[in-house]
Amino acid sequence: MKFGLMVNEGPYTHQATDTAYLFAKAALEKGHKIDRVFFYHDGVNNATRLTEPPQDDRHIVNRWSKMAEEHGVDLVVCIAAAMRRGIREENLAPGFRISGLGQLVESGIRSDRLVVFGD
Amino acid sequence: MLHIVNKSPFENSSLDSCLRVASKGAALLLIEDGVYAATKGSSAVEKLKQAMPGVSIYALWPDLEARGMQDAVLEGIKLVDYGGFVDLVAEHASVQSWL
Amino acid sequence: MNETTGGIDLEEDSAGTIKKFMFVNRKAPYGTIYALEGLEVVLISAAFDQDVSMAFMDDGVYELIKGQHTKAIDVKNFSPTYRALEGYDIEKLYVERESLEARGIAEDKLIVPVEVLSAAEMGALMDSQDVVISF
Numbered sequence: 001m002k003f004g005l006m007v008n009e010g011p012y013t014h015q016a017t018d019t020a021y022l023f024a025k026a027a028l029e030k031g032h033k034i035d036r037v038f039f040y041h042d043g044v045n046n047a048t049r050l051t052e053p054p055q056d057d058r059h060i061v062n063r064w065s066k067m068a069e070e071h072g073v074d075l076v077v078c079i080a081a082a083m084r085r086g087i088r089e090e091n092l093a094p095g096f097r098i099s100g101l102g103q104l105v106e107s108g109i110r111s112d113r114l115v116v117f118g119d
Numbered sequence: 120m121l122h123i124v125n126k127s128p129f130e131n132s133s134l135d136s137c138l139r140v141a142s143k144g145a146a147l148l149l150i151e152d153g154v155y156a157a158t159k160g161s162s163a164v165e166k167l168k169q170a171m172p173g174v175s176i177y178a179l180w181p182d183l184e185a186r187g188m189q190d191a192v193l194e195g196i197k198l199v200d201y202g203g204f205v206d207l208v209a210e211h212a213s214v215q216s217w218l
Numbered sequence: 219m220n221e222t223t224g225g226i227d228l229e230e231d232s233a234g235t236i237k238k239f240m241f242v243n244r245k246a247p248y249g250t251i252y253a254l255e256g257l258e259v260v261l262i263s264a265a266f267d268q269d270v271s272m273a274f275m276d277d278g279v280y281e282l283i284k285g286q287h288t289k290a291i292d293v294k295n296f297s298p299t300y301r302a303l304e305g306y307d308i309e310k311l312y313v314e315r316e317s318l319e320a321r322g323i324a325e326d327k328l329i330v331p332v333e334v335l336s337a338a339e340m341g342a343l344m345d346s347q348d349v350v351i352s353f
Binding site: 139216 | 242244252275276314316337338340341342344345347348349350352353
Binding site for chain 1: 235237239251252255258259262263265266268349350351352353
């Protein structure tokens with residue numbers, strides 16, 4: 001099965017991005033495909049390479065970057081939401097790309113299921 | 120349809136709204152703070168018990184365990200892990216997150 | 219590449235597929251950004267020729283109230299955008315009756331024509347969707 005994911009909240013403040021990541025990880029382990037993870041609203045804050053969480057806790061941004069690198073998962077950040085919140089090419093973490101809202105709709109069309117993680 | 124509720128029923132009306140519209144044969148998965156609804160002795164218990172014959176109710180056990188509520192789960196609630204979460208999404212034709 | 223569709227070439231694998239997309243709005247405007255940014259997704263979806271509906275429940279019904287004047291809070295008034303939806307062929311707007319009644323809102327207080335549904339009807343409509351996006 002092909003899953004599209006939508007992440008509506010940023011790292012640490014809400015559990016949404018953690019749940020999304022763990023869902024994606026489980027889906028990949030089961031042999032499913034992740035069509036795309038689309039970051040919207042404050043979810044775009046998952047894409048900044050400037051975070052420095054405490055050493056003894058999970059590094060949310062790096063975890064996503066690693067999943068993109070190891071499994072080729074397409075991490076897309078909405079340009080309009082990103083511009084509102086100061087996420088730009090120059091501070092984008094590895095594995096993420098900035099694009100339009102059309103990418104979310106496209107993922108909804110192409111995926112077998114689209115799962116939304118938010119507040 | 121698989122409905123997903125992630126907020127505590129005491130803080131937020133998502134569970135109420137979901138149960139108001141969910142059709143017979145639907146499934147409900149409680150995740151994140153939503154798992155508190157699945158715990159014995161709470162005032163949310165009646166709502167779930169009433170919904171249960173028509174709606175299959177699941178709770179994500181990692182979220183229960185994280186919150187120290189793993190021993191307080193209401194009878195009739197089925198526990199799943201993230202793999203089970205994935206299976207539930209795959210098994211239902213569509214999924215709706217109540218945000 | 220296509221600017222309108224956010225860089226998608228519609229000739230690719232999505233072409234021809236029509237899915238039922240429902241956008242669920244349960245949050246009031248201005249207190250949070252979800253109503254505004256949610257609307258932006260709906261407008262983009264118009265470019266993909268999908269079968270689009272919008273559902274308004276709980277505090278989402280407040281998004282449609284007439285007479286929003288935002289100058290004093292210094293925030294853009296985006297309520298006129300709901301009237302523009304028709305121009306994008308997005309005409310299926312559904313509001314849950316119980317949500318209106320709980321808030322004492324009469325249908326004539328709404329900025330656009332909507333179809334008012336009972337909770338059960340809303341549930342059945344949701345069940346029939348392929349993709350449900352909540353904000």
